[in-house]
Amino acid sequence: MEDILRPIYQERASSPSTLGVLLIKKDANSSTLTDTFDYILLVVTKDHDHPVFTKHYICKDIKAALHIVSEEQLQEWLLLGSNRKVVEWIYNGKVLFDRNEYMQELKQELKEFPFYGRKIKMGMEFAKLIRRYMDGKAFFEKKHYLDAYNHIVHSLHHLARLEIIEQGIFPEITVWNQVKHIEPQIYKLYEELVYSEESLEKRLELLFLASEFLIFSRTEAGTQHFIEVMKSKNEVWTISELMNEPKLKYYSVDLGVMLEYLIEKKLVDVVMEETKGQEVYHRYYKAT
Known part of the structure; x- marks a missing residue:
C-alpha cells in the first residue's frame, strides 16, 4: 500500500512548504486511532492559508486518508490537547519525508515534553477541572445527581490528565490506562464512582469529599x-x-x-x- 500512496505523498514532499510526512497504519486493536481508515498520511506544512485540508482515497477495499496540516495548527493542537489522535500519530507514525529533521525533532520534543509547555497545559487542565468540579457540586446540592455525575466524571478526567502532564508525559487517548500506573489513587476514585454498588447520591457524596483534597494538593502545580x-x-x-x-x-x-x-x-x-x-x-x- 505504501507504494500505491507514494505518488500522493511525493507530490506533497516536492513542495518547499512541506516540513514532513508521516504514515500511520491502522492498529488491529484500535481502529478508532485512524478513524477506521487503513492508512493515514499526515503532511505538515508551513502554509497558513489552509490550516487543515483532508482527502480520502480507496484502492481495492483499502481506505486511506490524507491530512495536510499547517505547522501553526499542529502546535495549537499539541498545546491545547484538542486533537489527541495527532499525538499518537506523531509517536507511532513512520517518517516518509523529513525536511531538516523536522519530524524527528518533533517526535523527540513530545518525548521530552518541555517544562514551559507543561506548565501551560497543567494550568489549562486545572482550570477545566475546577469548572467541572464546581458545576458538578452545584448540581449535586440541587439533587440533580445525573448531571452532577456527568461533571464529576469529566473533572476526574482532567485531574488524571493533570497528573500525567505533571509527570512529564503527554496524555494519550487511553488516559485511564496511563494514570492507573502513575497515580493509582485517582484511578481508584474513578473506579469507585463508576463501579460501586452504593447509591449514586452516596457515590457522589464520597467522591466530592475525596476530590476536595486531591484538587487542593495539586493547586500549586496547576x-x-x-x-x-x-x-x-x-x-x-x-x-x-x-x-x-x-x-x-x-x-x-x-x-x-x-x-x-x-x-x-x-x-x-x-x-x-x-x-x-x-x-x-x-x-x-x-x-x-
Missing part, C-alpha cells in the same frame, strides 16, 4: 503558570486585562471560575477601589 503571569506584569489586574492577556488566552471561559477559586484559597487577593457610586467599588486582582 496554577503556577497563571500566578507567574499575574506576577510578571501588573501588580493589580482588572478582569478585562486578565481576559485579554495573550499568555492567558488559552484559559478561555474557565478563567473566571479559576480566579474565584484562587481567591477562595487565598492565592489571589481582591483589591477594591471606590467608584463614583455610593458603596460601589471596582474589583481588582493581585497575586499574593
Whole structure:
C-alpha cells in the first residue's frame, strides 16, 4: 500500500512548504486511532492559508486518508490537547519525508515534553477541572445527581490528565490506562464512582469529599503558570486585562471560575477601589 500512496505523498514532499510526512497504519486493536481508515498520511506544512485540508482515497477495499496540516495548527493542537489522535500519530507514525529533521525533532520534543509547555497545559487542565468540579457540586446540592455525575466524571478526567502532564508525559487517548500506573489513587476514585454498588447520591457524596483534597494538593502545580503571569506584569489586574492577556488566552471561559477559586484559597487577593457610586467599588486582582 505504501507504494500505491507514494505518488500522493511525493507530490506533497516536492513542495518547499512541506516540513514532513508521516504514515500511520491502522492498529488491529484500535481502529478508532485512524478513524477506521487503513492508512493515514499526515503532511505538515508551513502554509497558513489552509490550516487543515483532508482527502480520502480507496484502492481495492483499502481506505486511506490524507491530512495536510499547517505547522501553526499542529502546535495549537499539541498545546491545547484538542486533537489527541495527532499525538499518537506523531509517536507511532513512520517518517516518509523529513525536511531538516523536522519530524524527528518533533517526535523527540513530545518525548521530552518541555517544562514551559507543561506548565501551560497543567494550568489549562486545572482550570477545566475546577469548572467541572464546581458545576458538578452545584448540581449535586440541587439533587440533580445525573448531571452532577456527568461533571464529576469529566473533572476526574482532567485531574488524571493533570497528573500525567505533571509527570512529564503527554496524555494519550487511553488516559485511564496511563494514570492507573502513575497515580493509582485517582484511578481508584474513578473506579469507585463508576463501579460501586452504593447509591449514586452516596457515590457522589464520597467522591466530592475525596476530590476536595486531591484538587487542593495539586493547586500549586496547576496554577503556577497563571500566578507567574499575574506576577510578571501588573501588580493589580482588572478582569478585562486578565481576559485579554495573550499568555492567558488559552484559559478561555474557565478563567473566571479559576480566579474565584484562587481567591477562595487565598492565592489571589481582591483589591477594591471606590467608584463614583455610593458603596460601589471596582474589583481588582493581585497575586499574593
